[in-house]
Amino acid sequence: xxxxxxxxTGNSTATGQPATPKNIPHRGAAANPSAKALQDKFxxxxxxxDVVWGETTVxxxxxxxxxxxxxxxDDPSQRYDFLSDVTAVEYRDPEVPLEVVxxxxxxxxxxxxxxxxxxxxGQPLEVDSVYDLYRxxxxxxxxxxxxxxxxxxxxxxxRRILMWEQYKEGFPLRKxxxxxxxxxxxxxxxxxxxxxxxxxxxxEELTIADAxxxxxxxxxxxxxxxxxxxx
Amino acid sequence: MSKRTxxxxxxxxxxxxxxxxxxxxxxxxxxGGGLALQAPPALEPQLEGEHMLINIGPQHPATHGVLRLVLxxxxxxxxxxxxxxxxxxxxxxxxxxxxxxxxxxxWTDREDYLNSIGNxxxxxxxxxxxxxxxxxxxxxxxxxxASELSRIMSHLVWLGTFCIDIGAFTPFLWAFQRREEIYxxxxxxxxxxxxxxxTRVGGMAADIPNGWMDGLRQFIRTxxxxxxxxxxxxxxxxxxxxxxxxxxxxxxxxxINWGLSGPMLRASGVDYDVRKxxxxxxxxxxxxxxxxxTNGDVYDRYxxxxxxxxxxxxxxxxxxDRLPDxxxxxxxxxxxxxxxxxxxxEMESMIHHFKVVMEGPRPPIGESYVAVESxxxxxxxxxxxxxxxxxxxxxxxxxxFVNLAAIPKxxxxxxxxxxxxxxxxxxxxxxxxxx
Numbered sequence: 189x190x191x192x193x194x195x196x197t198g199n200s201t202a203t204g205q206p207a208t209p210k211n212i213p214h215r216g217a218a219a220n221p222s223a224k225a226l227q228d229k230f231x232x233x234x235x236x237x238d239v240v241w242g243e244t245t246v247x248x249x250x251x252x253x254x255x256x257x258x259x260x261x262d263d264p265s266q267r268y269d270f271l272s273d274v275t276a277v278e279y280r281d282p283e284v285p286l287e288v289v290x291x292x293x294x295x296x297x298x299x300x301x302x303x304x305x306x307x308x309x310g311q312p313l314e315v316d317s318v319y320d321l322y323r324x325x326x327x328x329x330x331x332x333x334x335x336x337x338x339x340x341x342x343x344x345x346x347r348r349i350l351m352w353e354q355y356k357e358g359f360p361l362r363k364x365x366x367x368x369x370x371x372x373x374x375x376x377x378x379x380x381x382x383x384x385x386x387x388x389x390x391x392e393e394l395t396i397a398d399a400x401x402x403x404x405x406x407x408x409x410x411x412x413x414x415x416x417x418x419x
Numbered sequence: 420m421s422k423r424t425x426x427x428x429x430x431x432x433x434x435x436x437x438x439x440x441x442x443x444x445x446x447x448x449x450x451g452g453g454l455a456l457q458a459p460p461a462l463e464p465q466l467e468g469e470h471m472l473i474n475i476g477p478q479h480p481a482t483h484g485v486l487r488l489v490l491x492x493x494x495x496x497x498x499x500x501x502x503x504x505x506x507x508x509x510x511x512x513x514x515x516x517x518x519x520x521x522x523x524x525x526w527t528d529r530e531d532y533l534n535s536i537g538n539x540x541x542x543x544x545x546x547x548x549x550x551x552x553x554x555x556x557x558x559x560x561x562x563x564x565a566s567e568l569s570r571i572m573s574h575l576v577w578l579g580t581f582c583i584d585i586g587a588f589t590p591f592l593w594a595f596q597r598r599e600e601i602y603x604x605x606x607x608x609x610x611x612x613x614x615x616x617x618t619r620v621g622g623m624a625a626d627i628p629n630g631w632m633d634g635l636r637q638f639i640r641t642x643x644x645x646x647x648x649x650x651x652x653x654x655x656x657x658x659x660x661x662x663x664x665x666x667x668x669x670x671x672x673x674x675i676n677w678g679l680s681g682p683m684l685r686a687s688g689v690d691y692d693v694r695k696x697x698x699x700x701x702x703x704x705x706x707x708x709x710x711x712x713t714n715g716d717v718y719d720r721y722x723x724x725x726x727x728x729x730x731x732x733x734x735x736x737x738x739x740d741r742l743p744d745x746x747x748x749x750x751x752x753x754x755x756x757x758x759x760x761x762x763x764x765e766m767e768s769m770i771h772h773f774k775v776v777m778e779g780p781r782p783p784i785g786e787s788y789v790a791v792e793s794x795x796x797x798x799x800x801x802x803x804x805x806x807x808x809x810x811x812x813x814x815x816x817x818x819x820f821v822n823l824a825a826i827p828k829x830x831x832x833x834x835x836x837x838x839x840x841x842x843x844x845x846x847x848x849x850x851x852x853x854x
Contacts, residue, residue, distance in 0.1 A: 206698055207698065208698045208699055208702070214783055214785060240785040241785055241786075241787050243786070269675050269676070270678065272678075272788075272790065272799060272816060275801060275812075275814045275816075277811065277812045278811075278812070279805065280805060281805075291799070291801070291816070295691050295696070298696050302788065322676060322678065324824070325678075326824055327820060327821065327823075349504065349505060350508045350854075351508065360510060361512060361513055367514070
């Protein structure tokens with residue numbers, strides 16, 4: 189097939205290709221050079237560097253995390269163009285702040301960098317969204333919001349994604365959320381049975397279909413007052 | 420009349436001078452005394468302006484599980500696509516926080532269930548980095564064999580279901596026949612077909628049984644014939660090409676920005692393969708090539724996955740040739756269970772057995788993100804340890820979740836029937852997306 193090619197990206201360490209990392213120390217391995225560059229650039233915005241098992245983590249102040257990631261994304265000497273993952277960590281110790289974690293890859297330079305931002309509990313859980321830099325952040329940030337309740341400022345469509353929109357039990361991956369859920373089985377069943385069949389479609393979708401005018405009178409009134417479907 | 424339904428009055432071809440529907444007789448006088456067929460009406464009914472809402476799924480065979488797509492259609496063209504996921508959400512990551520590392524391996528089977536043994540390998544690699552373990556050479560090669568077998572399995576399921584979605588039935592049977600052979604091999608090795616739980620932290624659950632390599636070598640010998648056969652049926656087939664070329668195009672920049680990985684990314688022309696760029700399990704010492712497409716459409720994704728199966732066979736061949744003798748598990752009684760015979764006869768081994776089972780191995784404080792090239796793309800396991808036997812956080816980076824997020828971008832502007840082809844080309848597994 190002429191429009192299809194098999195590309196070999198090299199085969200051996202002799203050509204300068206990366207090798208499987210071996211005997212990585214727990215701490216103190218060489219840090220990713222981008223971490224130092226980030227420190228020089230942002231100064232006080234960078235809290236600290238950490239190298240654990242050969243992976244560099246940069247702790248960035250929540251206020252400057254968007255600028256830092258934007259610089260990593262745009263700067264021609266960094267070019268972190270691939271957002272692997274966005275997630276969050278809550279520790280078992282309630283004193284320890286929540287962490288939002290970004291895993292970035294630079295495909296041209298074959299680098300991997302972890303950015304972390306700590307959010308103190310008791311404050312509103314908010315950080316800036318990187319949706320404007322990476323479209324991959326769309327669903328990943330929605331999932332973090334869904335599971336941890338961390339809001340991403342600037343995300344255009346921050347809805348629940350894995351849990352349904354009427355889910356009332358809170359944020360499942362928080363440590364104060366019990367493994368079996370907050371509500372009893374009978375309460376969960378009762379809520380499921382009480383679901384409104386119209387809740388299958390969101391308000392936005394009903395507007396697309398022009399079906400709003402066909403809904404029963406009382407439901408139209410409730411929806412026009414801003415109530416979500418199904419609640 | 421409901422505004423959502425569009426009624427077409429087929430007998431009406433136009434309006435007469437009074438604005439009433441014109442009645443046109445089918446047969447007219449041909450001028451010579453006989454009757455002739457009326458020329459087909461030129462006017463078509465006006466359908467624009469009416470947007471329809473169509474719901475596909477969650478129970479629909481072409482959505483590959485419980486994916487639900489709400490589509491806004493203008494005629495047959497998709498204007499907007501709103502995906503809904505989460506119907507299979509089981510809270511794997513939450514459960515993982517209450518389990519020891521070896522117990523989580525059983526959960527990795529059940530997320531991307533077409534690649535279960537590959538997930539086991541990926542999780543074990545992540546946990547081993549967290550523990551600071553270097554596994555044995557034999558274990559590395561066995562894990563490469565396991566990963567590549569499971570890549571072929573997953574691609575065969577994808578190929579078969581993709582064919583069915585587009586309307587070709589025969590390659591489905593050929594693909595599933597060969598997949599069954601791999602399942603038999605896997606079953607001989609670990610005793611299970613889908614829920615393999617094949618790895619342990621620091622090794623494998625079992626070494627391969629006697630004579631197993633003969634079965635593998637026979638598979639390696641015969642499998643390329645099946646690929647050739649399917650290749651002959653599909654690759655230059657006019658219907659196949661017509662249904663797939665030019666659909667769901669992602670340019671290289673878009674593909675990177677949307678976070679696509681695996682065959683989806685490589686079909687767009689980006690040669691990023693975790694096995695080459697961030698190698699694990701000594702993949703850099705194997706001689707294989709990374710297929711890269713040029714157009715980033717459904718057809719290129721098909722070609723890339725097809726070629727990947729051939730490359731996997733090459734890797735399997737090399738792994739089978741180099742498989743060294745020696746132990747499979749590392750020699751550390753704090754992490755690896757002693758043999759059952761010793762655990763029931765020696766005091767020391769019994770204590771170790773008890774400690775490993777009841778307390779579980781404890782990694783030092785730290786975190787690790789290990790990504791592997793799963794059949795769907797970059798699959799990462801991110802684990803955070805606080806020094807106890809259970810992780811503080813176990814995160815799955817699901818490749819099909821991020822790949823599926825691009826489906827609105829890919830289907831908008833295409834026809835409804837193409838949605839099925841594009842969705843099939845993403846190769847989603849809902850178990851992994853919803854977790």
